[in-house]
Amino acid sequence: QLQLHESGPGPVKPSETLSLTCTVSGGSISSSSYYWGWIRQPPGKGLGWIGSIYYSGSSYYNPSLKSRVTISVDTSKNQFSLKLSSVTAADTAVYYCARHVRELDYFDYWGQGTLVTVSS
Amino acid sequence: SYELTQPPSVSVSPGQTARITCSGDALSELYGYWYQQKPGQAPLVVIYKDSERPSGIPERFSGSSSGTTVTLTISGVQAGDEADYYCQSADSSGTFVVFGGGTKLTVL
Numbered sequence: 001q002l003q004l005h006e007s008g009p010g011p012v013k014p015s016e017t018l019s020l021t022c023t024v025s026g027g028s029i030s031s032s033s034y035y036w037g038w039i040r041q042p043p044g045k046g047l048g049w050i051g052s053i054y055y056s057g058s059s060y061y062n063p064s065l066k067s068r069v070t071i072s073v074d075t076s077k078n079q080f081s082l083k084l085s086s087v088t089a090a091d092t093a094v095y096y097c098a099r100h101v102r103e104l105d106y107f108d109y110w111g112q113g114t115l116v117t118v119s120s
Numbered sequence: 121s122y123e124l125t126q127p128p129s130v131s132v133s134p135g136q137t138a139r140i141t142c143s144g145d146a147l148s149e150l151y152g153y154w155y156q157q158k159p160g161q162a163p164l165v166v167i168y169k170d171s172e173r174p175s176g177i178p179e180r181f182s183g184s185s186s187g188t189t190v191t192l193t194i195s196g197v198q199a200g201d202e203a204d205y206y207c208q209s210a211d212s213s214g215t216f217v218v219f220g221g222g223t224k225l226t227v228l
Contacts, residue, residue, distance in 0.1 A: 047206055049217040060215060096162055105210040105217060106153040110162040
């Protein structure tokens with residue numbers, strides 16, 4: 001059974017960079033059929049796609065966040081990571097990683113999510 | 121930017137049928153997907169490719185598509201179906217993933 005697990009250092013101060021890692025177990029991140037994505041959900045609000053990456057490193061991002069987002073992949077560790085720079089309180093959210101079925105453009109497996117709070 | 125529009129809330133009594141709609145121009149060309157999210161949990165896909173049901177999802181959940189609208193139908197609603205439901209698709213160029221604003225299903 002495929003599992004995804006988000007991890008990160010905890011609270012982030014305004015203007016700093018948010019960093020999260022998603023570890024994939026029960027399957028290979030190098031599968032040719034899938035991208036790997038990040039989605040976030042501010043408290044009490046809806047879901048928002050951040051971006052997705054292929055095991056080769058090819059990635060694409062939500063245009064509204066593109067200038068601040070970098071998603072990378074480490075196939076040797078079966079992990080992919082998110083960096084979001086110049087954060088503000090508006091970036092406070094639960095961040096989910098998920099497997100992205102690129103051919104159909106949907107997310108079939110999700111991590112449990114991790115709350116990242118931006119606060120001074 | 122591309123958007124998907126859902127009603128903020130739907131209320132039904134147990135045993136009744138709940139219908140949640142999602143509208144967006146690209147839905148006439150691309151598939152729609154539906155996720156169920158219960159408090160404190162990650163989203164779970166309940167319908168993919170407009171009307172396909174993943175294994176383990178009860179037959180009470182069904183999906184349909186017509187023009188620029190996709191619809192999630194839950195027949196014989198149970199108390200355990202109370203959740204937020206999100207539709208999801210992509211823009212017509214396939215370069216942008218979008219979620220609807222979500223619909224809170226209340227079982228009266």
